[in-house]
Amino acid sequence: MYKYDEYDQQMVDARVAEFADQVKRRLAGEITEDQFKPLRLMNGLYLQLHAYMLRVAVPYGTLDGRQMRMLAHIARKYDRDYGHFTTRQNIQYNWIKLEDAPAILADLASVEMHAIQTSGNCIRNISSDQWAGAAADELTDPRPWAELLRQWSSFHPEFSYLPRKFKIAVIAAEEDRAAMRLHDIGIQIVEKDGVHGAAFYVGGGMGRTPMIAPLIKDFVPLDDLLSYTEACLRVYNRYGRRDNIYKARIKILIHELGADEYRRQVEEEFAHVKSLGIDPPKAEFDRIAAQFAMPPLEASASDKVDRTDPDFAVWVDQNVAAHKVPGHAIVNISLKPLGGIPGDASSAQIDLMADLAERYSHDELRVTHAQNIVLPHVRKADLFAIWQALDAADLATPNLDLISDIIACPGLDYCSLANARSIPVAQKIAQRFADPARQRDLGELKLKISGCINACGHHHAGHIGILGVDRKGTENYQLLLGGSGAEDVSLGTITGPGFDEDGIVDAIERVTDKYLSERTDGERFVDTYRRVGMAPFKEAIYG
């Protein structure tokens, strides 16, 4: 994985010094909260309901054992002994003191980490496929391109006061594990006539106006990647709406202009921008790519897995995925234990995952947008030992992509924007479907919960989505069906009137019962929904 050189380190160190100075001026009353707000936000520091929340960047979700251990250290020293992994492949700490923030950033910088641009109206942390570099189905590792974009977008002087936040994802497989088309820019590395290029999807997003990004350019030569991205951003910075925060994302601009007109403007800008020489030479890409080389995996490792222990066998079937090198596998660690808080991990659990990465996964971990953790390069022969260690730490729940593998935003328990709680609803649903055999029978079922219309819990993209709203002072939950954030991307449709906290759990059970009675062989929930439509489900829910 990527290692900082002196330049990268110096950038992060300068940022720590800058923010320490800004905090000092704020605490001394030299700058107002209004002036301080965008500065702290660009360092990942939000003011939440009860305390400051710090969001730490995990670029494209990749980190090593030493970095993971630092995340545990921060949870232990500055927070309440746990952290929350997010849908942006980052980690958040919910109980931070403003005066501690500079020290935390300094601790992070000591392990090549930061909180730069994890918030604010700037280009956010670049996200990617959590199985990048390991997946059997990928064209190439997308992360070198993501790293190139990370450096280009860091402290970008023109694009630090955009109309609104800006999220970029890069993938390189047909299977989309990063919700690529629900980003402001989704880039897919593709192949044409034996040459790799980038397909640009621009103007996707969730929030209160969900949109699937249209294809703006099917093949951008990789030598033009940064110029083309810069052109996309410049058109947005100049013409994106600034009169209404809810209409300021690039998706609205593209929706209002139309994809063809936006493309025309980008092409015109690109013709100019390309002449500026902002694209690094291939040598720079090669320097970065060399650091993402496949670790030295044993080519002769055995494919055999001893499945004698039935619980272990269930976990292997559910949470272990195919690796591109024989004898190896990708381990998905569920942060969704029964009754737990989706995405939360204690310091001890974070340390344990760091240990396992160092011992069994060539010192590499990934954070997934579904709020789980991945050990990407594991020998199949080590799977049993890993499972035993995870099981002892309540990290071996065999529910990847099942109904209890719920994405949930922090909701009204933490967030100042929320209208309703998300966590208790996630816990009640997981309890209702606690029987593992029942979950496996339901098969792949992506359930996503947001506690407000801003959709941090990706409810639009859930096979089953839940949106918490405030209805006359009480929490009310709307139900959506048929969304997907994967390569079969789609937006969910609201079933009808909402429910209270227990009612929504009952409604979901009626939906899954209906699916079981309607499905044909091999159909996932979302396939059945797409085939039969909303009507039978509506009938089952509302009678």
Next chain:
Amino acid sequence: MVEHLQADGEEPCVTLDAFLDQSNATAVRLESDEDARALIPFLDRLKLIEVAFPKFRDGRGYSSARILREAGYSGELRAQGDVLVDQIGYLKRCGFDSFAPEKDLNPADVEAALTRWPEHYQGAADGAVPIWKLRHG
């Protein structure tokens, strides 16, 4: 016509509309929603372009500045309005070489902000050599 008087002896800036109408002015003010490219045919005779920042969060002026510098404008480029010390570094990188903040800035803070970053990741309009170029000589 709205005039924005600057320092003593300086020609007042005219609005973009007025500039495009008349033409012998050498100083023009660009509001944040106006198209910098409208000035490109006239850059040779302009001595001052003032770009408005009605709110520091309104970042359109950064693109305006780069477009003007990229088109070869070499006169004074001034950021006027809600210009704060924490934006000065980015403004300079985008090509601004003078600042007319509504509220006075502490010179020591400005100096610290402008010298904070020894290098930069990306090329912009200030002539700084990007880090990738430093890496590869």
